[in-house]
Amino acid sequence: QVQLVESGGGLVQAGGSLRLSCAASGRTFSNYAMGWFRQAPGKEREFVAAISSYGGRTDYADSVKGRFTISRDNAKNTVFLQMNSLKPEDTAVYYCAAAVRYTMVVVTTTQGYNYWGQGTQVTVSS
Numbered sequence: 268q269v270q271l272v273e274s275g276g277g278l279v280q281a282g283g284s285l286r287l288s289c290a291a292s293g294r295t296f297s298n299y300a301m302g303w304f305r306q307a308p309g310k311e312r313e314f315v316a317a318i319s320s321y322g323g324r325t326d327y328a329d330s331v332k333g334r335f336t337i338s339r340d341n342a343k344n345t346v347f348l349q350m351n352s353l354k355p356e357d358t359a360v361y362y363c364a365a366a367v368r369y370t371m372v373v374v375t376t377t378q379g380y381n382y383w384g385q386g387t388q389v390t391v392s393s
Contacts, residue, residue, distance in 0.1 A: 289363030
């Protein structure tokens with residue numbers, strides 16, 4: 268079992284920044300890949316960013332490339348999502364997820380993830 272708790276969401280103006288955190292517990296954090304997804308009202312959950320178990324590989328959705336950065340601190344069992352140059356279309360509930368079957372690769376589909384956090388709301392005003 269893996270427990271995930273997100274934090275750092277909030278309301279920000281367009282062009283602003285937020286940093287999301289996701290604290291994990293229950294398994295050795297450095298043994299599995301992690302990812303961030305988001306879901307806007309009336310839309311399906313979509314991939315945002317992913318990182319391999321030791322952080323050597325990352326991947327991003329085209330819509331956030333150059334603006335968002337995923338990172339992890341295995342000593343603190345935490346994954347981060349730094350979001351810069353935020354746009355109103357980034358408004359969504361953001362979820363972190365753990366892919367415990369994968370280590371040295373990135374996972375970009377929801378089917379690859381076994382555990383999900385409860386989500387944190389990000390709202391970007393225009």
